[in-house]
Structure formats: C-alpha cells, structure tokens
Amino acid sequence: MTNKIIKGGEFLVKETSFEDIFIPEEFNEEQDMTANMCRDFVNKEILPKIDDLDKHDPALLLKLLKSAGEMGLFGISIPEEYDGFGQNFVTSMRAIEEIGRAFSYAVAFSAHTGIGTLPILYYGNETQKQKYVTKLATGEYIGAYCLTEPEAGSDANSGKSKAIISEDKKYYTLNGVKSWITNGGVADIHIVFAKINDDKNLSAFIVESNWEGVILGAEEEKMGIKGSSTVQVYYNDVKIPVENLLGKRNGGFKIALNILNIGRIKLGGACIGAAKGVITSSVTYANERKQFKTPIAQFGAIKHKLAEMAIRVFACESLIYRASQNIEDATQQYIDEGMDKNAASLEGLRQYAIESSIAKVYSSEVLDYVVDEGVQIYGGIGYSAETDVERAYRDSRINRIFEGTNEINRMVMVGELLKRAFKGEIDIIRPATEVGKELMGIPDFGDTTQDYFELKKKAIKNFKKAILMVSGSAAQKYMDKLQDEQELLFVAADMLMFTYAAESFMLRVEKLENIRGEDRMELQKLMLDVYFYDIAAAIKKLGDDALHSFAEGNEKMGMLMGMKRFTKVEGINVIAARRKIADKIIDANKYPF
Numbered sequence: 001m002t003n004k005i006i007k008g009g010e011f012l013v014k015e016t017s018f019e020d021i022f023i024p025e026e027f028n029e030e031q032d033m034t035a036n037m038c039r040d041f042v043n044k045e046i047l048p049k050i051d052d053l054d055k056h057d058p059a060l061l062l063k064l065l066k067s068a069g070e071m072g073l074f075g076i077s078i079p080e081e082y083d084g085f086g087q088n089f090v091t092s093m094r095a096i097e098e099i100g101r102a103f104s105y106a107v108a109f110s111a112h113t114g115i116g117t118l119p120i121l122y123y124g125n126e127t128q129k130q131k132y133v134t135k136l137a138t139g140e141y142i143g144a145y146c147l148t149e150p151e152a153g154s155d156a157n158s159g160k161s162k163a164i165i166s167e168d169k170k171y172y173t174l175n176g177v178k179s180w181i182t183n184g185g186v187a188d189i190h191i192v193f194a195k196i197n198d199d200k201n202l203s204a205f206i207v208e209s210n211w212e213g214v215i216l217g218a219e220e221e222k223m224g225i226k227g228s229s230t231v232q233v234y235y236n237d238v239k240i241p242v243e244n245l246l247g248k249r250n251g252g253f254k255i256a257l258n259i260l261n262i263g264r265i266k267l268g269g270a271c272i273g274a275a276k277g278v279i280t281s282s283v284t285y286a287n288e289r290k291q292f293k294t295p296i297a298q299f300g301a302i303k304h305k306l307a308e309m310a311i312r313v314f315a316c317e318s319l320i321y322r323a324s325q326n327i328e329d330a331t332q333q334y335i336d337e338g339m340d341k342n343a344a345s346l347e348g349l350r351q352y353a354i355e356s357s358i359a360k361v362y363s364s365e366v367l368d369y370v371v372d373e374g375v376q377i378y379g380g381i382g383y384s385a386e387t388d389v390e391r392a393y394r395d396s397r398i399n400r401i402f403e404g405t406n407e408i409n410r411m412v413m414v415g416e417l418l419k420r421a422f423k424g425e426i427d428i429i430r431p432a433t434e435v436g437k438e439l440m441g442i443p444d445f446g447d448t449t450q451d452y453f454e455l456k457k458k459a460i461k462n463f464k465k466a467i468l469m470v471s472g473s474a475a476q477k478y479m480d481k482l483q484d485e486q487e488l489l490f491v492a493a494d495m496l497m498f499t500y501a502a503e504s505f506m507l508r509v510e511k512l513e514n515i516r517g518e519d520r521m522e523l524q525k526l527m528l529d530v531y532f533y534d535i536a537a538a539i540k541k542l543g544d545d546a547l548h549s550f551a552e553g554n555e556k557m558g559m560l561m562g563m564k565r566f567t568k569v570e571g572i573n574v575i576a577a578r579r580k581i582a583d584k585i586i587d588a589n590k591y592p593f
C-alpha cells in the first residue's frame with residue numbers, strides 16, 4: 001500500500017490529509033448518471049407499487065426484480081465479460097444508496113446483487129461464471145445466500161447441513177435446513193453453505209432451486225420489509241454435481257465472511273439513502289402540518305430533531321464514501337502489483353473490514369434514530385400504516401440484525417484491530433506507550449492554535465489517545481482474557497466508530513472548503529461543531545465507564561484526568577447552531593446537504 005492510502009484500521013494511529021479522501025461532492029458525471037437512473041427506477045417503478053409489494057406478493061417482487069435486471073441495474077459493477085457494465089466500487093455504492101429509498105424492495109435488490117451474486121463472481125471458476133453470473137447480471141436468474149440455520153445464526157460455522165460425496169465422486173448429496181433466506185421464494189440460484197462429509201469447516205455450493213429435493217417453506221410473517229421474500233429452505237437429498245462446488249473444499253466460511261464484508265458496507269449505503277428519504281418526508285410534513293396556528297417545523301423541538309437527523313446522516317455518509325474509495329484504491333493497487341482482479345477486489349475489501357463493520361453498525365443505528373424521530377415528527381399519523389414513515393420505522397429495524405448483528409460487528413471491529421496489531425501490521429503499541437508517557441508528564445499548553453481545522457485535528461488526535469489509553473490499559477489488565485470482557489470491547493468499538501466518523505466528517509468539510517471557499521461553508525462547519533461537541537461527551541462517558549470498571553487508585557485518577565483532557569472540545573451554542581441547520585432543511589423542504 002502506498003503511503004497515501006492508510007491501511008484498514010490504521011486511522012487509529014495515523015493522520016489522513018483531506019486530499020487523500022473521497023467525498024460525495026466529487027461524484028463524476030458517470031456516477032451521477034447511474035444514480036439518476038436508479039432514482040428514476042425507484043420513483044417510477046417501485047414506490048408507486050410499494051403498498052402492493054408489502055402485501056406479500058412474490059409474483060410482483062419477481063416482476064420488479066426482473067425489470068431492474070432488464071434495465072441493467074443488476075450489472076452495474078459486474079465486469080463486462082459477464083454481461084455487466086464494469087463500474088467501480090464507489091459507483092455501485094452510489095447506486096445502492098438510491099435503491100436504499102425503496103423500502104423492502106431494496107433488501108431484495110441488495111441480497112440479489114450482493115450476497116446472491118458475488119460469491120460466484122469472486123470465487124467461481126470460469127465455467128461457473130459464464131453459466132451463472134451472466135444470468136444473474138441481467139436478471140434472468142435471481143440469487144439467494146443460504147448460510148443461517150435454525151441452530152446456527154451468529155455462530156454461522158456451526159451449521160449442521162451436510163453434503164456427502166458419492167462413491168463415484170460425481171456429485172454431493174445435500175441435506176439440511178436454512179433459515180431466513182432473503183429472496184428464497186423467488187430465487188433460481190442458492191449459494192448454500194454446508195460441510196462435506198465430516199469436515200470441520202463449511203464449503204460453498206451453487207444449487208439451482210428447481211433441482212429435486214429443494215423445498216421452500218412458507219413466507220415468514222415479518223415486522224417489516226414485508227415486500228421482500230424470506231423463507232426457510234429444506235434440502236432433502238439434493239444432488240449437486242461436483243462441478244458446482246464453489247471455491248475450495250473447506251473454504252466456505254472464508255467465502256461467507258468475505259462476502260459479508262461487502263454486504264456490510266453496501267448496507268451502509270442503502271441505510272444512508274433510506275435515511276435521507278425519511279428526512280425529506282419528515283420536513284415536508286413538518287412544513288405542512290400546523291398546530292397552534294404554526295407549521296410544526298417552526299417549533300424548536302422539531303428543529304432540533306431535523307438538524308440532528310441531518311448531522312448524523314452527513315457524518316455517516318462521509319465515512320461510508322471515504323471507506324468506499326479506500327476499497328477502490330486498494331483494489332487498484334493490488335491489481336497494479338500483479339494480483340488477479342477478483343483476488344484484488346477481495347483483498348481490498350478485507351483490508352477495510354474494520355471500516356465496513358463501522359459502516360454497517362453506524363448506518364443502521366443512524367437510520368434507526370432517523371426513522372424514530374421521523375415517526376415522532378409525524379405524530380399520530382406517523383403511527384398509521386397509511387404513511388411511509390411508519391413503513392420506514394418497521395423496515396429499518398432489520399439492519400441491526402442481518403449481515404452480522406451489530407454486536408458481532410462491534411466485536412469484528414476490535415478483534416480485527418487487535419489481530420492486525422499482534423501480526424505487526426498496525427503498530428498500536430508504540431502510540432499507546434507514548435500516550436502512557438504523556439499522562440505521566442505535565443500537559444503541554446504550548447500549542448495555542450486558533451485555526452478552525454487545526455483545533456478539530458487536535459481534538460481527533462486526542463480522541464485517538466483516549467481510545468489507546470483505555471484499550472491499552474484494559475489489555476494490560478486482562479491480557480488474553482480481554483475477549484471475555486465484551487462490555488469493554490463494545491466501549492472500544494463505539495469510541496473507534498465515533499472517532500472514525502468524526503475524522504471523516506472533518507476531512508470532508510475541510511476538503512469542501514478548499515473546493516468551494518470559506519464563505520459557503522457556514523452550515524457544514526456548524527454541523528461539524530455540533531457533532532464534535534456531542535461525540536466528545538459520548539467518548540468521555542464511554543471511557544469513564546470503562547475506567548471505573550477495571551482501574552484503581554492513582555492510576556485510575558490519572559486516567560480519568562486524561563480522559564477529561566482528551567475529550568475537551570470548545571463549548572458552542574448547539575441550540576443556535578441546530579436552529580440554523582434546521583432552517584436550511586426547512587427552506588429546502590428536503591435533505592439539502
């Protein structure tokens with residue numbers, strides 16, 4: 001990796017310059033065109049039919065999936081040799097953001113284009129790709145991904161599905177049950193994970209749903225995303241030709257995890273699109289609805305909500321596109337170094353697994369916040385099935401559960417970071433030791449900069465010191481038992497997530513100011529100020545809670561003082577700032593940033 005692109009997870013110990021990140025304001029014409037095409041499709045084809053779709057209509061779902069295929073939307077990032085359009089990763093993120101506004105349809109679309117198609121694209125041999133990917137790219141086939149079992153959810157490698165190889169070694173006989181399979185009711189192709197004979201690890205198979213022994217259960221009655229198809233699938237003595245083994249024997253769990261890395265960041269993009277949609281409908285309603293002879297948008301309480309919804313979405317969007325471009329650049333670099341294109345894509349994604357988990361967790365929690373406040377802005381009618389905000393509220397909740405629950409993803413963030421540190425890929429020890437020394441010394445009051453971005457950068461450096469201080473001392477205390485202290489791992493994960501979001505937000509605003517000039521940046525800077533003010537308090541609370549749990553005596557006192565110092569940011573009038581931000585949203589009558 002070149003010096004300019006910092007490696008995945010390295011943001012904790014390295015600074016990034018604004019020139020080295022991508023911001024959504026830099027989308028090129030082609031990316032805008034793709035986004036417009038997806039937006040038109042959602043507006044014209046999906047949203048008018050969303051009520052019918054949500055009444056559980058698999059035939060309609062299939063029809064709408066096929067039309068996306070015919071329009072070329074499934075093939076956006078599929079290479080041209082497999083009948084796709086070969087667009088880059090950031091473009092596919094931009095596309096999924098637009099599709100994200102399509103409620104339950106977005107889930108069906110994402111499952112097909114992501115976990116239903118990519119395992120074959122990335123791990124299939126040439127024959128498998130020509131046979132299946134070409135048809136998945138055009139919508140002739142619909143795909144599903146079958147990992148979860150009734151007894152194997154988060155612990156996905158513990159599944160009981162079995163594939164026994166025949167004596168003549170020509171086929172496997174698959175038996176097992178898979179649960180919660182998105183697109184299960186409409187898919188032609190299932191990527192099924194099962195263990196061969198008495199193997200310890202999973203293998204992956206391409207199964208055609210019309211083969212004998214593939215039995216579909218009834219559609220699940222779900223809280224939300226009702227228009228998507230979710231079923232149990234039973235595989236009863238299904239004969240799979242050996243040529244349909246995907247990748248290597250015993251290599252299935254690796255495939256499952258690597259594909260989920262992509263699914264996680266893509267889910268982030270979809271959540272951002274959904275959240276912007278809810279902000280737009282909330283402000284439109286707030287401008288129309290009058291109480292006490294006043295549009296409710298004019299009340300401070302509603303302004304607070306609108307501003308806060310937008311600030312969090314802006315922060316989340318900043319980190320998602322920063323990470324997306326990093327994935328794209330890393331992939332290109334691996335290709336330049338001679339790696340095969342698929343291997344390079346997977347390596348690029350693996351490199352940013354920590355950031356992908358952050359994107360998944362943060363975006364799903366931001367969306368849950370946004371839909372909750374959206375319902376509140378709508379008041380009673382927000383609780384009625386007549387409104388889209390009610391649908392958005394129910395649909396949002398699944399995002400914290402699938403693609404690895406947010407608990408599992410928080411553990412991935414910290415686990416991956418520690419793994420890379422132990423392997424020597426990221427040097428955390430030296431910076432953590434320096435923070436320790438700094439705590440023992442006299443605070444340096446020499447740096448009295450008043451520059452806006454320098455102050456923000458200093459705050460980010462300090463947040464990172466806070467993370468290193470808390471996690472370093474927790475690691476010393478618990479050693480190899482740290483993994484049993486989940487509450488502490490979660491503290492570290494949240495501190496990491498907020499810091500990455502804050503840094504990405506700041507770099508975006510700094511870059512934007514360099515492009516647009518200072519006088520057009522007032523609102524973005526206010527948003528950034530409010531975000532830093534809130535994040536600093538959140539990080540302090542997280543750190544203090546952790547320190548009170550394991551530190552003692554003078555050491556504890558020293559670290560609590562350090563925590564205070566490392567989370568000190570300028571006090572600002574957040575009430576006035578949020579009002580100004582909200583006024584912009586109210587004037588625009590939509591999400592305007």
Ligand SMILES: Cc1cc2nc3c(=O)[nH]c(=O)nc-3n(C[C@H](O)[C@H](O)[C@H](O)COP(=O)(O)OP(=O)(O)OC[C@H]3O[C@@H](n4cnc5c(N)ncnc54)[C@H](O)[C@@H]3O)c2cc1C
Pocket residue numbers: 111145146147148152153154155179180181182183222230398401402403404405406407408486
């Ligand atoms: C609508 C929907 C669509 C889905 N689509 C698909 C699909 O297409 N393909 C597919 O294969 N699967 C799919 N899933 C399954 C989904 O990925 C799983 O539900 C998810 O991985 C969680 O597994 P589980 O439901 O068994 O929960 P469990 O694993 O039983 O978890 C229950 C709770 O315990 C927590 N937990 C579990 N282990 C730990 C731990 N070690 N430490 C701390 N907390 C822990 C979890 O975070 C969660 O809060 C779908 C699920 C739903 C609801």
